[in-house]
Amino acid sequence: MLVRVWLLLVCYSWVFAVQAQTIRVDSVVIQGNVKTKEAVILRQMAVVAGDTFQIGDLEAIKATCRENIYNLGLFTRVELDTEWGPNGLLIWVRLQERWFVLPQPYLALEERTFNEWWADKDLDRLVYGLGVNWQNVSGWNDNLFVYAQNGYSRRLTVEFTRPFLFPKPQIDGTFSFYYTNNKEIGFGTRGGILQLARLGTGRIRESFIGEAMFGKRFSARKQLQFTLGFKSFHVHDSLLLLDTLQPNLSQFYLTDGAIREQYPFYELNFVNDQRDMKAFPLSGYKFNLFCGGFGLPGWGSSFFGKAGFGFSHHVPVSRRWNFAYGHQSFFLLGKKVPYYDKFFIGFEHFLRGFEPYVVDGSWVALTKAEWKYAIIPRKFVHLKRVPFKRFQDMPLGFYLSLFSDAGHVRDHTFNNLDPFLKNRLLLGYGMGLNFFTIYDSLVRVEYSRNNLSGWGVYLSALVSIQ
Numbered sequence: 001m002l003v004r005v006w007l008l009l010v011c012y013s014w015v016f017a018v019q020a021q022t023i024r025v026d027s028v029v030i031q032g033n034v035k036t037k038e039a040v041i042l043r044q045m046a047v048v049a050g051d052t053f054q055i056g057d058l059e060a061i062k063a064t065c066r067e068n069i070y071n072l073g074l075f076t077r078v079e080l081d082t083e084w085g086p087n088g089l090l091i092w093v094r095l096q097e098r099w100f101v102l103p104q105p106y107l108a109l110e111e112r113t114f115n116e117w118w119a120d121k122d123l124d125r126l127v128y129g130l131g132v133n134w135q136n137v138s139g140w141n142d143n144l145f146v147y148a149q150n151g152y153s154r155r156l157t158v159e160f161t162r163p164f165l166f167p168k169p170q171i172d173g174t175f176s177f178y179y180t181n182n183k184e185i186g187f188g189t190r191g192g193i194l195q196l197a198r199l200g201t202g203r204i205r206e207s208f209i210g211e212a213m214f215g216k217r218f219s220a221r222k223q224l225q226f227t228l229g230f231k232s233f234h235v236h237d238s239l240l241l242l243d244t245l246q247p248n249l250s251q252f253y254l255t256d257g258a259i260r261e262q263y264p265f266y267e268l269n270f271v272n273d274q275r276d277m278k279a280f281p282l283s284g285y286k287f288n289l290f291c292g293g294f295g296l297p298g299w300g301s302s303f304f305g306k307a308g309f310g311f312s313h314h315v316p317v318s319r320r321w322n323f324a325y326g327h328q329s330f331f332l333l334g335k336k337v338p339y340y341d342k343f344f345i346g347f348e349h350f351l352r353g354f355e356p357y358v359v360d361g362s363w364v365a366l367t368k369a370e371w372k373y374a375i376i377p378r379k380f381v382h383l384k385r386v387p388f389k390r391f392q393d394m395p396l397g398f399y400l401s402l403f404s405d406a407g408h409v410r411d412h413t414f415n416n417l418d419p420f421l422k423n424r425l426l427l428g429y430g431m432g433l434n435f436f437t438i439y440d441s442l443v444r445v446e447y448s449r450n451n452l453s454g455w456g457v458y459l460s461a462l463v464s465i466q
Contacts, residue, residue, distance in 0.1 A: 021055045026088035032095035036074055037139045040163070041093065044068035044220045058082070065093075067276050068220040073440070074098055074136055076393040077380065097136075098439065099390045104131035110152040110184075127151035140164050154181040154203075170217040176229075178209040185235070187253045187339060189418040192357035194346070199236055208232045211265075225269040227292075232262040233340070252415035255302050255336045263300025267292030275314060279440035280397060280463065282322050282378060285313045294341065302341075304334030312465050320374040322399075325367075326465040332362035337413050345426075351407040353428020353450035355458045359421045361409035368465050370403040378436060394438040401446075403464065404429040427451040434464075 027049045030038050042048055046064045053061060062080045070078045077096035082089055106129040129149030137144055142162045149155040156179040165173035182205045184198040198204060211229025218224070235253070254261045269290040275281035288310050295303035312326030330343045339360070345351050346358035351366060378397035386392045407426040416422075432446030442461055449455040 022052050023055050023058075024052045024088035025049050026085050026090055028091045028093060030093045030095070032075075032077075032097065034097055035100070035136055035139045036095075036097060036141070040072070040074075040139070040141045041069060041095070043217075044072060045091075045093075046220075047091075063276075065091075069093070069095070071278050072141060074100075074141060076390060076439075077382075096389060096393055099388075100135040100137075102133045102135075104133055104147070105129075106131060106147075106149065125152045127153055129155065131157075152183055155179065165214070172215040172217065172223075174213040174215075176209075176211050176213075178207075180207045181205070182207075185253075185340075186358070188415070189358050189360065189420070192354075192359060192418070192421045194358040202236065204236050206234045221274055222272050223270075225267075225271070227267040227269070228264070229266075230262070230264050231294075231341075232260070233338070234260045252417060253339045255338055255414075258301070261301050261338050263295035263302050265292060265294045267306075275312075277378075277395075278463075280378065280395070280434075280436040280442055281312075281314045281324075282372075283314050283316045285311065286466065287311045302336060302338060304332060304337045304341075306343075307331045307333065310466075314465070320377060322372040322374070323370070324372070324465045325369040327368075328364075328366045330364045332413065335362075335412060335414050337362070337415075339415050342411075342413060342415075345407055345409060350460075350462075351426055351428055352403060352405045352430060352446060352458075352464070353448040353454070354407070354421075354426060355448070355456060356454065357421060359407075359409045359426075360418075361411040361416075361422060362413050363410040365408045366405065367407070368403065368405045370401055370465055372399045372401045372434065374399050391438070395436060395440065397434070397436040399434040399436075401432045401434055401444075401464070402430075403432070403446075403448075425451070430455075 025047050028042065028045060030041055033041060044065070046061045046068070047053060062082070066078050066080055069075065074097060075095045076098050079094040081092040081094070083092070084090070106127070108127055110125045110127050127149055128151050129147060131145065131147030134144045136142065140163055143160070145157065145159040147155065147157040157177070159174065159176045161172070161174045163172040165171055181203050183203055184196050185205050186194045187197050188195045209229060209231050211227055213225055213227040215223045215225040236259070267290060269288065271288045273286045275284035275286050291305070291307040293305045295301070297303065308328065308330035310326065310328035312324065314322065314324045316322055328349065332343060342360045342362065343349070343364045344358060344360050345354065345364060345366070349364065349366060374397065376396060376398035378395060380393060381396050383392050383394070405428045409422045409426070411422055428448055428450045430446055430448035432444055435443045442463065444460040444464065445457070446460070447455070447457050
């Protein structure tokens with residue numbers, strides 16, 4: 001008996017000694033980056049040449065490096081291999097670059113959801129456009145996106161992202177301009193249903209937004225972002241005449257009952273994103289915290305603030321089962337806030353089960369939970385028969401989901417005119433199918449219900465718990 005205990009202790013001691021052994025990275029060799037600069041890839045690595053770590057951490061470090069590089073969105077395949085050299089560990093990074101210039105023709109209906117359009121089938125709401133997304137313009141992971149749209153609403157979007165804007169302090173930059181000209185605007189809700197105003201065939205609102213964002217990188221997954229910008233919204237003079245048919249429209253859409261609203265804005269945002277794959281996460285967590293101001297004393301037609309935080313956690317329970325949960329809270333500081341700049345459930349934030357509704361408020365809290373079962377577990381497949389190498393590798397996953405969402409909205413602004421879905425628990429639940437495939441595209445089809453006895457089937461292309 002004593003001999004067995006002694007042998008067991010010896011084995012455990014040997015295992016711990018091996019795991020505690022420190023190894024040194026001799027070099028990192030990168031292959032397959034035809035256009036992408038090595039510096040872009042190296043700053044995603046958890047270790048580089050000269051670093052040391054314990055051998056027991058090797059597999060975790062390799063997984064982190066693969067995830068960091070793949071999340072750049074530049075490669076369809078990322079493989080890491082290691083071998084021992086005379087001076088330490090050699091790390092081989094083998095890559096297959098994506099196709100970087102993607103034209104994006106666009107034909108859609110100007111509705112929040114397809115179900116809303118199906119109710120009246122109005123083809124006048126058609127919009128059409130063409131965009132070009134040019135990734136990795138100079139090989140430094142810089143990105144240029146240009147989009148022009150006509151039809152029911154006119155839009156022009158120009159965005160340019162430049163990592164390594166200031167290389168030494170690790171500061172990236174993004175510069176954006178947005179122009180929109182609408183035939184129709186949502187000016188409030190009644191019973192949770194968005195109320196729309198339009199002026200026949202004329203244009204009712206014109207808006208310009210310009211902004212510059214500077215991001216300080218602390219690591220591949222932590223960043224502090226500062227955004228500075230300016231907003232200008234102009235509504236048609238005839239909007240004031242609509243008050244005879246739709247009372248309180250102009251008085252409560254903008255803060256002073258005029259036809260123009262414009263102000264600077266500034267925001268600070270911290271993000272710590274430890275998820276394995278941003279496009280369809282199955283493990284890891286994310287935390288973000290933001291605060292910002294709109295307008296300045298004596299400069300701008302409005303003066304208010306915003307703040308909020310959010311977190312999510314994705315837990316792999318087994319090879320096929322995954323559990324995720326998350327929470328988001330948003331706060332408006334100030335009562336004189338233009339209607340379009342409030343927080344909304346039904347636009348930028350969704351509560352499953354309440355897709356037909358829009359809820360505006362000054363305080364919004366959302367909590368979500370979801371079980372996912374892998375019919376086809378997420379993996380990468382290689383299609384040899386595809387003639388183009390940049391399309392031979394793709395992720396593939398097919399998941400059944402069961403979910404429950406809860407929300408609560410309060411409103412202390414001057415344009416709080418619809419209390420129907422405020423100051424009460426909003427509960428939604430249901431099930432869905434999630435299909436994840438080439439170039440990180442996601443399609444969700446969900447059947448959902450709410451605690452108002454409403455139900456429906458809805459389509460989405462967004463990650464449900466981000």
